[in-house]
Amino acid sequence: MSIVENPKPSRGHYGTWLGEEKQPSYQERLRRIIDAVLEEKPKDFSDFLKKLEESSVEVNTERKNLRLKLPGQDRYTRCNILKGDYTEQAIRAGNFAGTGHAAASQNSQTCTSLHCLPLSNAD
Numbered sequence: 229m230s231i232v233e234n235p236k237p238s239r240g241h242y243g244t245w246l247g248e249e250k251q252p253s254y255q256e257r258l259r260r261i262i263d264a265v266l267e268e269k270p271k272d273f274s275d276f277l278k279k280l281e282e283s284s285v286e287v288n289t290e291r292k293n294l295r296l297k298l299p300g301q302d303r304y305t306r307c308n309i310l311k312g313d314y315t316e317q318a319i320r321a322g323n324f325a326g327t328g329h330a331a332a333s334q335n336s337q338t339c340t341s342l343h344c345l346p347l348s349n350a351d
Contacts, residue, residue: 254301
């Protein structure tokens, strides 16, 4: 067996090497698009889905979970694996991360924002 006398030092982690040039993952891009669409305050869930499609997101509601796909992405991403409250049920219920509307509804305050209003079923 041979032993390397003077091994080359490691370059470090690939993500560190990429630095600022690293593109966000498809999941991160989907989260940002969902946040942007919710900022537009769609009137109901079907309008929310339509705005996602206008944002170049392919929407599939044929199965149990809402599935989304960006251009260039090979497979769909289920909303329930986007980390946080990005599930279809959370969006419909208004328990969306970072909006502050979930706390308002828990404190029994009246909230008229999109996130607190019931959304119609798009199926």
